[in-house]
Amino acid sequence: MSRLLPYPLLVISLIITWLLLAGFSFGQLLLGSIIALIAAWTLAALRPAKPRIKRWDLLPKLFAIVFYDIVRSNIAVASIILHGGKRIGKSNFMTIPLDLRDPTGLACLAIIITSTPGTIWVDYNSARSVLTLHIFDLVDEAAWLNLIKNRYEYLLREIFE
Amino acid sequence: MNQATNLPEWAALLIAVFLIIGAGLTLIGSFGLYRLRSFYDRIHAPTLGTSWGTAGIVIASIIYFSAIEAQLVLHQLLIGAFVTVTTPVTFILLSRAALYRDRAKNSPEVPPLDLPDNTPAPIPQNEQTVHHDDTSAGKP
Amino acid sequence: MSIVILFWAVTIAQIALVIAMALAAVRIIRGPHAQDRVLGLDTLYCNAMLLMLVFGIRTGNSLYFEISLIIGALGFVATVALAKFLMRGEVIE
Numbered sequence: 001m002s003r004l005l006p007y008p009l010l011v012i013s014l015i016i017t018w019l020l021l022a023g024f025s026f027g028q029l030l031l032g033s034i035i036a037l038i039a040a041w042t043l044a045a046l047r048p049a050k051p052r053i054k055r056w057d058l059l060p061k062l063f064a065i066v067f068y069d070i071v072r073s074n075i076a077v078a079s080i081i082l083h084g085g086k087r088i089g090k091s092n093f094m095t096i097p098l099d100l101r102d103p104t105g106l107a108c109l110a111i112i113i114t115s116t117p118g119t120i121w122v123d124y125n126s127a128r129s130v131l132t133l134h135i136f137d138l139v140d141e142a143a144w145l146n147l148i149k150n151r152y153e154y155l156l157r158e159i160f161e
Numbered sequence: 162m163n164q165a166t167n168l169p170e171w172a173a174l175l176i177a178v179f180l181i182i183g184a185g186l187t188l189i190g191s192f193g194l195y196r197l198r199s200f201y202d203r204i205h206a207p208t209l210g211t212s213w214g215t216a217g218i219v220i221a222s223i224i225y226f227s228a229i230e231a232q233l234v235l236h237q238l239l240i241g242a243f244v245t246v247t248t249p250v251t252f253i254l255l256s257r258a259a260l261y262r263d264r265a266k267n268s269p270e271v272p273p274l275d276l277p278d279n280t281p282a283p284i285p286q287n288e289q290t291v292h293h294d295d296t297s298a299g300k301p
Numbered sequence: 302m303s304i305v306i307l308f309w310a311v312t313i314a315q316i317a318l319v320i321a322m323a324l325a326a327v328r329i330i331r332g333p334h335a336q337d338r339v340l341g342l343d344t345l346y347c348n349a350m351l352l353m354l355v356f357g358i359r360t361g362n363s364l365y366f367e368i369s370l371i372i373g374a375l376g377f378v379a380t381v382a383l384a385k386f387l388m389r390g391e392v393i394e
Contacts, residue, residue, distance in 0.1 A: 020236040074213045077205060078186060081193035091202050093272050114249035117208040120201075121249070122256045132272065134256065136205040166304060173303035177310030180355065184314035184321075187351055191321035194328050194344055200337055203328075207344040210321070210351070218314070218354050222366075225307075225358050236363075240354070240370060244347070247377040251343055254384035259336040261388050 006044035009051075011036045051104035055159045062155050069151075070116050077117040077136060089139035093122065096131045096145055100153050105160035112152055119144075172228045176221045183217025190214060200259055204252060211248040215241060311359050318352040339383045346376025 005011060011033075018032030053059070080087045100106060106124065113121045113133065123132040135144060186209045193206030219241045226234040263271040325348060328341035350372045357365030 017239060020239055070212050074186060074209060077193075077209055078189045081189055081196065081206060081209075084196070091199075091205075093201075095272075110253060111245065111249045114252050115208065115212055115245060117212055118205055120204055120208075120256050121253050122260060134201050134204075136202065168303045168307070170303045170306070173306040173310075176358070177306050180310045180314040180358070183351070184317040184355070187348060188317040188321045188324075191324040191344055191348060194341065195324040200334060200340075203337065204340060207340065207347065210344065210347055215347070215351060218351050222354050222358055225361075226363065229361060234363075237354070237366060240350070240366070240373060243370070243373055243377075244350075247373070251377060251380040251384065254381055254388070255336060255339060255343070258384045258387040259334070262334075262336065 005037075005040070007040045007050070010043065011040050014039055049103060051160075053159060054161070058155060058159050062159065065151065065155070066112050066116070073116050073118045080137060087137045089137045091134065091136050092138045093132060093134050094138065094141050094144060096133060096148055098124075098129050098131050098153060100157055100161070101129065102156075102160040105156040108156055108160075109152060113148070168228055172224060176225050176228075179217045179221035179224070181217075183214050183219075183221065186210065186217065187214035201256070204256055204259075208248070208252070211244055215244045307358075311355060314355050315352065315359070318348055318355060322348045322352070335387055336384075339380060339387065342383070343376060343380040346372060346379070350376065 014036035015029070015032045018035065019028060022028045022032070098106075098109075100109065110121045110124075113119050118136040120134045121131065122134050124130075125132075131148075133144075133148075138144070190206045190209030190211075193209070194203050197203045197206060219237045222237045223234060226237070260271055322345055325341045325344040329338050329345065332338055350369045353365045353369035353372060357363060357369070
């Protein structure tokens with residue numbers, strides 16, 4: 001099974017991409033599946049670390065939380081820009097010690113933090129596992145620490161570790 | 162636009178709302194890029210365009226093509242997925258490059274290099290940076 | 302009626318995106334740092350991609366979707382290469 005189909009997630013997403021681009025028909029499904037399988041075997045020859053998702057049931061909750069936060073921070077950042085850059089706090093760097101070690105989980109955290117307007121992932125020190133962020137409207141460091149640790153990192157650790 | 166004669170009005174209104182939200186947020190993001198003072202402030206502004214700016218226009222496009230072709234057209238979602246995956250890569254790389262350049266110039270507004278314990282500090286290699294056009298880095 | 306709504310929404314969206322592209326271009330010209338120019342270029346690419354999607358709605362032609370996918374891919378590669386260049390002074394090590 002794992003020799004024949006080394007990366008099931010990659011194969012499924014490649015087939016879906018192929019069908020979306022080429023239009024759905026049986027011939028395209030066959031062609032897309034062959035290309036996805038060849039791509040997965042090629043990738044297996046390179047032997048990258050395989051991501052493991054332990055808790056599939058928590059993924060919708062993560063998506064809902066991230067969606068809500070992106071909408072909320074879009075409104076917040078847009079109103080700050082429209083007020084000419086005036087805000088309550090000031091933009092500054094802050095560091096957060098992380099407990100998350102899984103590379104896929106860290107990649108997901110990077111995507112979540114950077115996609116959300118108002119926060120940018122700047123640096124990650126893997127030896128001490130300290131994350132450096134830049135925050136647009138930094139009022140209370142403890143609130144941001146609580147948000148990253150309890151809202152995102154907790155869920156990502158449940159999913160990936 | 163001529164195919165839209167038999168488009169129901171509620172669909173046209175929905176498309177209009179999403180288009181205006183998407184284009185408006187993108188405009189606000191670019192205005193912030195133009196207006197804000199320091200680089201680390203400015204890097205936050207374009208994320209408006211890449212999050213809900215893109216999402217709004219992609220959703221409007223999906224509704225429009227699904228309505229005029231009378232079937233579900235979803236290939237625009239690929240653009241949304243592509244932008245979601247690539248934007249963090251470019252912004253993280255760009256902010257790290259800016260941090261590296263500001264640290265090499267000992268700018269006071271960036272935090273010092275966060276070294277792992279028991280490692281000697283590397284010598285800042287600012288002779289490798291080719292461009293020296295930004296002499297005003299130390300100013301706020 | 303729906304044509305009128307759609308026409309004005311598409312026109313307003315196109316004007317907004319063109320102004321956004323102009324603001325990004327002003328940021329590329331004014332700088333002041335090299336990283337500001339790269340950030341402006343990335344924003345310009347992203348806005349051009351969205352403008353092409355809106356053109357697709359205006360003409361009803363899904364060809365524009367492919368153009369915007371190509372613009373997005375090229376913009377990503379260009380920004381990554383430029384950011385790498387800013388960090389190290391060379392693209393290929």
